[in-house]
Amino acid sequence: MRxxxxxxxxxxxxxxxxAKYVEWAKDAFEYSGRSSDAVLLxxxxxxxxxxxxxxxxxxxxxxxxxxxxxxxxxxxxLGGLSFSTTQGMIISSVQPWVYAIVSWSQEKKEH
Numbered sequence: 001m002r003x004x005x006x007x008x009x010x011x012x013x014x015x016x017x018x019a020k021y022v023e024w025a026k027d028a029f030e031y032s033g034r035s036s037d038a039v040l041l042x043x044x045x046x047x048x049x050x051x052x053x054x055x056x057x058x059x060x061x062x063x064x065x066x067x068x069x070x071x072x073x074x075x076x077x078l079g080g081l082s083f084s085t086t087q088g089m090i091i092s093s094v095q096p097w098v099y100a101i102v103s104w105s106q107e108k109k110e111h
Contacts, residue, residue: 004096006067009058018047018104040100042087051104052081059096071101081105 015021022044040055047053060067068088075084087102 002095004059004061006064007058007060007071007099008096009056011058012054012056014052014054016052017050018042018044018053019049021053040089042100042102046086047102047104048106051106053102053104056099056101056103058099060090060099062092062095062097065090068099068101071099074103077108078105080108082108 040057042055044053056071068090072085072088077083083103083105085101085103089100091098091100
């Protein structure tokens, strides 16, 4: 992984409606303190109700944030849904760097 060039996507997780997920998950997961544990905190208060929420996690070459520019700029219409990237985090204390990008989609509102 030290030779990583650009970015490498690890996983995407769709949590559906964030408010409902937070209510369900609050007692479902425990942090064990083992070295394999990782905690990602996302302020779900900023996520609108009735929204499909997606979290993408991956690796990026250190000091190459430009490799993520296209991910941070994703937005548009997708099959009757309005899609937008809304939050991004880069963890630079590890090699390679780790990124997490939060995006969501909602049914398009008719005018």
